[in-house]
Amino acid sequence: MAIKVSxxxxxxxxxxxxxxxxxxxxxxxxxxxxGMYICVPIDDEISGYDIPFLASxxxxxxxxxxxxxxxxxxxxxxxxxxxxxxxxxxxxTKNDYxxxxxxxxxxxxxxxxxxxxxxxxxxxxxxxxNQQESISATHTYFIDGKWTTTDFSRFYARLSDLYSLxxxxxxxDDNALAEEKLEAALTxxxxxxxxxxxxSFKDLGEAANDTYPLRVSRIQYASPGRIDxxxxxxxxxxxxxxxxxxxxxxEHLREVSKNLYSTLQREGALGKKxxxxxxxxxxxxxxxxxxxxxxxxxLPNLDHIQAICADRPVVxxxxxxxxxxxxxxxARFHEEGRVSLQPx
Numbered sequence: 001m002a003i004k005v006s007x008x009x010x011x012x013x014x015x016x017x018x019x020x021x022x023x024x025x026x027x028x029x030x031x032x033x034x035g036m037y038i039c040v041p042i043d044d045e046i047s048g049y050d051i052p053f054l055a056s057x058x059x060x061x062x063x064x065x066x067x068x069x070x071x072x073x074x075x076x077x078x079x080x081x082x083x084x085x086x087x088x089x090x091x092x093t094k095n096d097y098x099x100x101x102x103x104x105x106x107x108x109x110x111x112x113x114x115x116x117x118x119x120x121x122x123x124x125x126x127x128x129x130n131q132q133e134s135i136s137a138t139h140t141y142f143i144d145g146k147w148t149t150t151d152f153s154r155f156y157a158r159l160s161d162l163y164s165l166x167x168x169x170x171x172x173d174d175n176a177l178a179e180e181k182l183e184a185a186l187t188x189x190x191x192x193x194x195x196x197x198x199x200s201f202k203d204l205g206e207a208a209n210d211t212y213p214l215r216v217s218r219i220q221y222a223s224p225g226r227i228d229x230x231x232x233x234x235x236x237x238x239x240x241x242x243x244x245x246x247x248x249x250x251e252h253l254r255e256v257s258k259n260l261y262s263t264l265q266r267e268g269a270l271g272k273k274x275x276x277x278x279x280x281x282x283x284x285x286x287x288x289x290x291x292x293x294x295x296x297x298x299l300p301n302l303d304h305i306q307a308i309c310a311d312r313p314v315v316x317x318x319x320x321x322x323x324x325x326x327x328x329x330x331a332r333f334h335e336e337g338r339v340s341l342q343p344x
Contacts, residue, residue, distance in 0.1 A: 012035075013032070013098070014029060018121075018125070053090045056082065073114070086100035143225045158327075158329045167235040169299060169304070186319065217229060224344060253328070256289050257328075297323050
């Protein structure tokens with residue numbers, strides 16, 4: 001079958017063959033702008049091409065996640081690649097670069113060339129030459145005492161919410177997609193209109209899963225027992241600080257959260273879609289209390305979050321309350337002796 005090729009086009013240089021069976025089967029290219037392409041053979045003939053290959057643009061972070069087996073090659077090329085797919089001749093280079101040309105009707109063409117589901121990076125015949133240590137790490141919470149299924153669910157839900165927020169906030173200043181997801185969550189109805197913030201944290205969780213997913217890898221139902229999770233070490237360390245230190249704020253932070261809640265209640269901002277306080281004095285008072293909670297939680301990139309909430313100070317205060325409620329819940333497990341960061 002003849003494939004019609006048209007412009008636009010791109011140029012990319014060879015990086016490495018990842019899979020080779022009677023010739024290259026999965027090849028990695030890099031553009032002159034630093035972008036990456038994952039490439040597979042095209043089984044159809046194309047006029048003027050000796051060995052045609054399909055090239056899908058991918059991000060470096062998604063490629064790292066693929067290497068760490070958070071998804072297979074088909075998912076990487078179907079769901080994580082750019083919509084524009086290119087074709088090039090692997091037998092022809094010019095000044096060490098391949099000339100990639102756009103394939104017309106890309107959506108109808110590329111699926112037939114992408115490997116079937118179930119092909120993971122462990123199936124590579126060659127290890128990626130620049131592969132670094134996994135961005136994820138196994139983290140253990142040691143548990144003791146009596147635990148119900150509700151306790152497990154509550155602990156992990158609060159842990160996951162804080163991890164998602166911290167993971168996205170930590171990279172939002174230099175990751176456009178993360179910044180977009182963070183802003184979308186903070187400007188959602190849940191934060192603006194009051195009530196449950198579950199959906200907003202769900203949005204943050206989905207955004208975090210695109211880059212630094214959190215997964216339960218093991219639960220040992222015993223006393224003592226353990227909960228093992230896999231995620232990015234940085235945000236998990238910040239959550240650890242909350243678990244062991246947030247309770248030290250004790251009565252003072254409880255009073256701060258109560259006063260902040262009362263301020264929002266008096267302003268009529270809890271159950272309404274409201275962005276601003278009634279006057280500057282109330283706004284400054286709420287901001288001061290919010291900052292105490294944020295600083296106690298160790299939330300990264302606080303200046304960036306303040307900038308997002310610059311024209312919505314009520315949302316800033318609601319976020320502080322949402323963090324407090326989650327932080328005090330997981331810290332209380334530690335205070336009760338039911339969660340420890342070290343084995344006993």
